[in-house]
Amino acid sequence: MxxxxxxxxxxxxxxxxxxxxxxxxxxxxxxxxxxxxxxxxxxxxxxxxxxxxxxxxxxxxxxxxxxxxxxxxxxxxxxxxxxxxxxxxxxxxxxxxxxxxxxxxxxxxxxxxxxxxxxxxxxxxxxxxxxxxxxxxxxxxxxxxxxxxxxxxxxxxxxxxxxxxxxxxxxxxxxxxxxxxxxxxxxxxxxxxxxxxxxxxxxxxxxxxxxxxxxxxxxxxxxxxxxxxxxxxxxxxxxxxxxxxxxxxxxxxxxxxxxxxxxxxxxxxxxxxxxxxxYDPTVAGAFWDNMPLDHFFNDELDQWASFRSSWTDENALYVAIKAGQLQNHQTHNDLDLGDFVLDALGTRWAGELGSGDYNSFEYFLSDAQDAVRWLYYRKRTEGQNTILVNKANQNVNAQPKILNSGSTNDAQGSSTVYTVPDSSTAFWTADLTSGYNDTTSFKRGIRTINKRRQVLLQDDITASEGIMWRMHTNATVSVDSSGTSATLQIGDQKLQMQILNAPSGATITTAEPVRFSDDPALPDNAVDSPNPGVTVVVISLPAGTYSLQVLFNPQWSGMSSSDFVTPPSVAIDSWSLTSHN
Incomplete structure (x- = not known):
């Protein structure tokens, strides 16, 4: 309803x-x-x-x-x-x-x-x-x-x-x-x-x-x-x-x-x-024939990007990420600058929670900063796959900026079987600083590497309050003894994630997908939507300046550990198509 x-x-x-x-x-x-x-x-x-x-x-x-x-x-x-x-x-x-x-x-x-x-x-x-x-x-x-x-x-x-x-x-x-x-x-x-x-x-x-x-x-x-x-x-x-x-x-x-x-x-x-x-039955051919793997959508209201490694392989890589304005979406959006999803091996590893309860008090009434809508977990910044600063919601008046983006402009041919070229890559970077209080600078970038078999997500940030990296997943999450690497598993498929060049004290932990105990209170008698089967992967850092780099390695069939690469550390401002070769 x-x-x-x-x-x-x-x-x-x-x-x-x-x-x-x-x-x-x-x-x-x-x-x-x-x-x-x-x-x-x-x-x-x-x-x-x-x-x-x-x-x-x-x-x-x-x-x-x-x-x-x-x-x-x-x-x-x-x-x-x-x-x-x-x-x-x-x-x-x-x-x-x-x-x-x-x-x-x-x-x-x-x-x-x-x-x-x-x-x-x-x-x-x-x-x-x-x-x-x-x-x-x-x-x-x-x-x-x-x-x-x-x-x-x-x-x-x-x-x-x-x-x-x-x-x-x-x-x-x-x-x-x-x-x-x-x-x-x-x-x-x-x-x-x-x-x-x-x-x-x-x-x-x-x-x-x-x-x-x-x-x-x-x-x-x-x-x-x-x-x-x-x-x-x-x-x-x-x-x-x-x-x-x-x-x-x-x-x-x-x-x-x-x-x-x-x-x-x-x-x-x-x-x-x-x-x-x-439907015109005379139309013939394949939609994927000469279809680019990547696309950048740069309207200031939306600002998002989409990458993939194939149009026809259901086990292929798919990554999408967004910035965009946080108002003027007919009160259907979230506070979600920097939010992303990641698919591989026929599985969604980083996912979305979707709608809250449409009958919740004042759910649609306003998208102003103090709107009741932003009290519900699925709409709050903490309910997205992005960064929190001081555990606070993002600013609804944010004006994020796309800094740079690039693609090797690979396109699939007429065959359903596609081999990704060795040099194939795509990246997208954005300045999200305006979305945050207590933050001097925040730039987020994402890119594919190693023939689109791995994904690097990087946050270059300076904040005067605590920083929290968050990602929602349906996977079982096992953190290794170092605390800087974790294995995510759904069914018999696995993905490994790793903090590269981990800042001092940075470790991967997990949390329940619920509001913080010190969040502003919900309206009287309001109940938040439950999120069963979801785990939040968390990386927490104290105030400071960081380059937080998280590498995602889907465990592809036939790919050994030596086939994965560790990319160099490059400031987001210096990203290019060849910066991580």
């Missing part, structure tokens, strides 16, 4: 069902699918579903209303030739009463706070896309049949608003402004609305062209995808009952990016009705 919503999952489940059953009817002409869909729609307007008034579809949390309106619109359109006049009249009446009229009320009461925040408050994110899309689908479905003028009125409001909200949710580098998971909800709404307008009117009304960076978002999705999991920073959202990555198929076709289509067509969420409309 999302915030105060009680029926968002229900509405999306109805939409998922209606899409499937209406599509089955279009493919088979078997009216049993019409009958089953009609029963589903009747239930959604029955006395037992929501209050018996115009707020039945919960417009106070307008996502619910929008998704249910979209479900009814799909049924009205796809089953139109099989529905009776009474059934069509009933569906239209329900859409107008419980959906479109509520949308008009929201559009026209921006200052009242009466379920209008999804469009009136500069929402460049999934709310604007999903809500405007649901209203648009509903209006287009009954346009020509509706004698009340509601459909025309909705379109005069939804399209202009989507152009100033939804269409601008893509950053200049294609990154979705919320999180990698909310990309699914936002782009599903954006693609549904764009496609509906194109098929109904022949025009997308600027939804696909107003923002010149929209065409880049397929690359964002590809590079934010690791092997089995996303670089899933921030909130991951509610259930994706009706949200998929099939927007990639529409974008790939519209923007002439066949690699988007080829990437998505084999994904687990590809087989659903939208793909039957948006």
């Amino acid at each position: 999302d915030g105060s919503s009680g029926i968002l999952d229900n509405c999306r489940y109805v939409k998922q069902r209606v899409k499937a059953w209406a599509y089955a009817y279009r493919m088979t002409n078997d009216t049993k699918w019409v009958d089953r869909t009609w029963s589903e729609l009747q239930n959604a307007v029955s006395d037992s579903f929501g209050p018996n008034n115009s707020t039945k579809w919960n417009p106070s949390h307008f996502l619910d209303t929008a998704e249910m309106t979209a479900a009814f619109a799909i049924a009205y359109d796809w089953l139109n030739d099989a529905l009776t006049s009474d059934q069509k009249s009933s569906i239209m009446s329900s859409m107008i009463t419980y959906g479109l009229s509520q949308g008009i009320h929201g559009y026209q009461n921006a200052n009242s706070g009466d379920f209008s925040g999804w469009w009136a408050n500069d929402i460049t994110g999934n709310w604007n896309c999903v809500c405007n899309s649901g209203m648009t689908l509903g209006a287009l479905a009954i346009l020509g049949d509706d004698q009340s003028g509601t459909a025309e009125q909705i379109l005069s409001l939804s399209i202009p608003n989507a152009l100033t909200g939804c269409a601008l949710a893509f950053s200049t580098d294609g990154t979705w402004k919320e999180t990698a998971n909310y990309w699914y909800f936002g782009t599903t709404g954006h693609a549904e609305m764009s496609s509906a307008l194109l098929t109904a009117t022949g025009s997308e009304f600027g939804l696909l062209t107003t923002n010149p960076s929209t065409n880049l978002t397929g690359f964002y999705h590809m590079f934010v995808s690791g092997f089995g999991s996303l670089f899933n920073y921030g909130d991951h959202g509610p259930n994706k009952y009706s949200a998929t990555a099939n927007s990639m198929l529409l974008y790939g076709d519209y923007y002439k990016h066949p690699e988007y289509v080829l990437f998505q067509r084999d994904q687990h969420d590809a087989p659903e009705p939208w793909s039957m409309f948006w």
